[in-house]
Amino acid sequence: VIKIRDLIKTYGEGTAEVQVLKGVDIDVGRHEIVALCGPSGSGKSTLLNIIGCLDKPSSGTYLLEGEDVANYDRGAQANVRLRKLGFVFQSFHLLSDQTAIENVMLPLQYAGVPVKERQGRAAEALARVELQDRMDHRPNQLSGGQKQRVAIARSLVTEPSLLLADEPTGALDSRTGKSVLQLLEQLHEERGLTVVMVTHDVEVAAWAHRRIALLDGKISA
Amino acid sequence: VIKIRDLIKTYGEGTAEVQVLKGVDIDVGRHEIVALCGPSGSGKSTLLNIIGCLDKPSSGTYLLEGEDVANYDRGAQANVRLRKLGFVFQSFHLLSDQTAIENVMLPLQYAGVPVKERQGRAAEALARVELQDRMDHRPNQLSGGQKQRVAIARSLVTEPSLLLADEPTGALDSRTGKSVLQLLEQLHEERGLTVVMVTHDVEVAAWAHRRIALLDGKISA
Numbered sequence A, B: 001v002i003k004i005r006d007l008i009k010t011y012g013e014g015t016a017e018v019q020v021l022k023g024v025d026i027d028v029g030r031h032e033i034v035a036l037c038g039p040s041g042s043g044k045s046t047l048l049n050i051i052g053c054l055d056k057p058s059s060g061t062y063l064l065e066g067e068d069v070a071n072y073d074r075g076a077q078a079n080v081r082l083r084k085l086g087f088v089f090q091s092f093h094l095l096s097d098q099t100a101i102e103n104v105m106l107p108l109q110y111a112g113v114p115v116k117e118r119q120g121r122a123a124e125a126l127a128r129v130e131l132q133d134r135m136d137h138r139p140n141q142l143s144g145g146q147k148q149r150v151a152i153a154r155s156l157v158t159e160p161s162l163l164l165a166d167e168p169t170g171a172l173d174s175r176t177g178k179s180v181l182q183l184l185e186q187l188h189e190e191r192g193l194t195v196v197m198v199t200h201d202v203e204v205a206a207w208a209h210r211r212i213a214l215l216d217g218k219i220s221a
Ligand SMILES: Nc1ncnc2c1ncn2[C@@H]1O[C@H](COP(=O)(O)OP(=O)(O)OP(=O)(O)O)[C@@H](O)[C@H]1O
Pocket: A134, A137, A140, A141, A142, A143, A144, A145, A146, A171, A172, A173, B011, B012, B018, B020, B038, B039, B040, B041, B042, B043, B044, B045, B046, B047, B090
């Protein structure tokens, strides 16, 4: 599903240049659940954003289900994301002027799903993360963990085959975090969902099938 | 230091009314390190915001170092925060158009500290959270855990006697999180810092002197 070779990502220029990813190789197979771990600032979000076609590498190759996406333009990247991916951002990126259910309906709208079906699917996605009582709240009327769960619901509502999640349980208490993992487990069994998740949580990393450690921009395990 | 009785916080009206805090009593003594724990949505951030004079209760009393702050107006609240508190927000609230060091200098500017001293103290605060190499980066050039550490540095730069922190290690890996706790431990020993921190992390809660559990808007332990 994911094949990455010699990935390099550099920010800035001249004396301000920072090489964040220093030649990364990654393989993720269909239906795998992979945890990406590493210290703060090691490059995990940067790597996940490139995998999620939200950013481009400075150099290197990236094949997503055999498609050579590393050098796609913005329009093509958006197209890949809509067709194939769900993404949970480290800082959620919800629209502040829309309710929880409106935020979750948005990807379905981009996919051309009719409004009645959008509403039903979004409501169901929110119920699965225990937010049925918060559907009409806007982000500033939600707790940190509730916002995170809206972001999770939004990432799954289009039924993607690949979920990319940046610290998806970071704002959740232990019980709520476990129930999110159970949801992903269930989708994995029912639909063969492939998951790459960044996590600091040792228990979440242990739950995954495999762990990849990133240290100072390089894979160390 | 903190004396709270019968605290109630309600949002919304009529059928949309949500009673988030349902009569909370809390005492925090000088130099105590208290962890506030509870499920997602239980009211922890709401309670911490009231303690931090960022919000007002719907009813109940709150004495901060003997000062009756529950019904202060916005100007008086801002004054209390500047004089007494450091606050680490769950979503950091950094200024996106300012660098890390400028963000950390800001509270000192409000406190009337001269610019050379502001720069020195802000640089030192950032060094203590291991961000000496990221001082001139703006928030969108920082990782999640780096932003969190900037927020921590900013909360401590005015040398407050009371630190209120909403999930201050939530975005940090285990080692970086421990070094933040060591910093707080050190400030506690050197200056008698009092700390109330919301946390989902069992190890952070264990490190505190005492734990308060919030369940559905009420203290349960
Ligand atoms: N402005 C608001 N209007 C209506 N309800 C609100 C508002 N702000 C917060 N709430 C509700 O208050 C409850 C408590 O929110 P709070 O942010 O205090 O929870 P929390 O314990 O910090 O949760 P988390 O661990 O997820 O951060 C939540 O159920 C939330 O939906």
